[in-house]
Amino acid sequence: MLQRLLWKLLPKSQRSFLLARLSVVDRQVVNKSMSDNRHFPEAFQKLSCLFIHVPKCAGSSVCEALFDDWRPGHLPLYWYAEQFPEQFAASYKFAFVRDPLERAYSAYAFLRGNKLGRRDQAAQQLVSHYRDFDDFVARWLHAETIGRQLHFAAQTDFLTDSLGHLALDFIGYQEHLERDFRLVCEHLKLPAVLPHVNSSTQRQPIPARDFCTVRTQRLVRRVYQRDYEMLGYE
Numbered sequence: 001m002l003q004r005l006l007w008k009l010l011p012k013s014q015r016s017f018l019l020a021r022l023s024v025v026d027r028q029v030v031n032k033s034m035s036d037n038r039h040f041p042e043a044f045q046k047l048s049c050l051f052i053h054v055p056k057c058a059g060s061s062v063c064e065a066l067f068d069d070w071r072p073g074h075l076p077l078y079w080y081a082e083q084f085p086e087q088f089a090a091s092y093k094f095a096f097v098r099d100p101l102e103r104a105y106s107a108y109a110f111l112r113g114n115k116l117g118r119r120d121q122a123a124q125q126l127v128s129h130y131r132d133f134d135d136f137v138a139r140w141l142h143a144e145t146i147g148r149q150l151h152f153a154a155q156t157d158f159l160t161d162s163l164g165h166l167a168l169d170f171i172g173y174q175e176h177l178e179r180d181f182r183l184v185c186e187h188l189k190l191p192a193v194l195p196h197v198n199s200s201t202q203r204q205p206i207p208a209r210d211f212c213t214v215r216t217q218r219l220v221r222r223v224y225q226r227d228y229e230m231l232g233y234e
Helices: 002-009 012-020 024-033 042-047 059-066 077-083 085-090 100-113 118-128 133-139 155-159 174-188 214-223 225-230
Strands: 049-052 092-097 170-173
Touching (some): 042 049, 049 077, 092 155, 100 214, 214 225
């Protein structure tokens, strides 16, 4: 309570200055922690679960199927662990992940190929400056820049606890989406059917690795090294 009060007493310019020095994931944590709307979501309590929505990893479809299209946002695992330790310990914690190359291209294509709201305008403007995906990766997608945009932040930034561990009960893979979603539903005792929402209108029907350059693949591998290693995409 005192922390939130002190935060709100800071001039807006100083708050903006401090937030700008954080990654986009940590920035969300600070904003949420300092808001008055801070509670363990009712949708999670109802099912005794905790779903971490990693951007561009079928999260919108999962939310529509399990939570009547309610969205938790993209808050990281460590925020729930520190803010709600009792509920965190009692919850079935799960997330879905994706091959980092395919996810990066999916985010790029989504931003290039869809008419989106004001929240995503900055990201859309960013990708529009580049000729194609190869050009975008070569000139922007670097370890020091991915933390600035939610769509391209590393998956493990959302999935690790304060000690850097993958403290989840289940990690589903988009490459086996139907199978892994069924396993989640079996655990939650839900007969849910998975829809497909929030996809790009211009997404190519072939994997990104089949059309992007070898250099692009190597650059993505370098940028998302932690994701490749911790999520088993070696």
